[in-house]
Amino acid sequence: MKSIQSNIKKAEKHLNNNDCIAVPTETVYGLAGNAYSNVSVKKIFKIKKRPLNNPLIVHYYNLDQLKKDCELNENFLKLYKEFSPGPITYILKLKKNSKISKFVNNKKKTLAVRFPKHYLFRKLLKKLNYPLAAPSANISSRLSSVKASDVKDEFGVRIKFILDGGKSKIGLESTILNLLNKPSVLRYGGLDISKIEKILNKKLLIKTNTKKKISPGLFSLHYSPGVPLRNNVKLPYKDEAFVLIKKRNIHLKNYYYLSRINDLDQAAKNLYSTLRKIKKDGYKKIAVEKIPNIGLGKTINDRLNRASKY
Ligand code: TXA
Ligand code: MG
Secondary structure (H helix, E strand, O other), rough: OOHHHHHHHHHHHHHOOOOOOOEEEOOEEEEEEOOOHHHHHHHHHHHOOOOOOOOEEOOOOOHHHHHOEEEOHHHHHHHHHHOOOOEEEEEEEOOOOOOOOOOOOOOOOOOEEOOOHHHHHHHHHOOOOEEEOOOOOOOOOOOOOOHHHHHHHHHHHHOOOOOOOOOOOOOOOOEEOOOOOEEEEEEOOOOOOOHHHHHHHOEEEEOOOOOOOHHHHOOOOOOEEEOOOOOOOOOOOOOEEEEEEOOOOOOOOEEEEEOOOOHHHHHHHHHHHHHHHHHHHHOOOOOEOOOOOOHHHHHHHHHHHHHHOO
16 A cells, blocks of 8 residues: 555656656556647657647546636537446647646647546546656557566656556447547547447447548558568467467467456456567567457457558
8 A cells, every 4th residue: 555655646746747657457458648738748758759730648537627728519528428447548728728738639729538447547637736748658550569678678768657456357449439529539549439329329430440540540551560470360370379369278388368258358467468478478479269259359450450460
């Protein structure tokens, strides 16, 4: 308990100093800085090697905090009530008098906002008088981090503090919804979109592969494990690591399993750490078997398709 408090204090201190730190979320780890500070936000882009035209998600503790920066609409309020805090990001209209640094969203009139669920992150947000801009804690275009050691692998000493909150429960980034006009999905993520459709009582437009550059982070070549990956594979080549959705009675050194039973939530949670492990084990190629395209399977397939463009 004491160490939790002292770690939150340390985190607070770094952030107040305009430094960025790694924070745990239920989806993936974030690289966080004061969203109202140009200095902090510029540091995030630099450490992550992220192009300045790719806007960041801003993380809030509650609605009162958000109201200062964004216009809230009816669909947003419905979804907020049901799913936040949780793995969903909303694109909203930015208020003219908001204090959000112009570097956060490349001077756009919109802002991506999220209410993370991890208890440590929430404890931290509650203490601050500014929201936190936080992209996933990985070098641009690589796999996101799902634990503190991944963050260390990505950034080494360039990151001054990691608030360690254990392994991320969901293991995939948040689902991103554009709520400016007709609700549309910009990124498949940790919240199954059929659940969102149920609450809004309508089908969502799917704009995850749109050529229009609304979300630069959705280009191909994202979520790359750093070695070539093939998906929907029935039989791997000898030199490939083979990733299977569930444990089988095949005991080959190059076989990796995403879940014990055929469980897509567990597979989602283990996806990035398994791909990282395969790379650490020295494989230069990865093959993945077909993953059912339902529930979080849709998000897993989205990431694998992008990773396969490497
Ligand atoms: O689960 C998550 O969402 C994690 C954790 C740390 O919260 N964050 C995350 O952030 O995945 P990032 O920066 O890796 O991905 C954010 C995506 C990018 O593809 C970016 O282009 C898109 O959100 N985005 C940000 N602001 C936007 C905006 N105003 N309009 C459209 N897309 C936006
Ligand atoms: Mg990312």
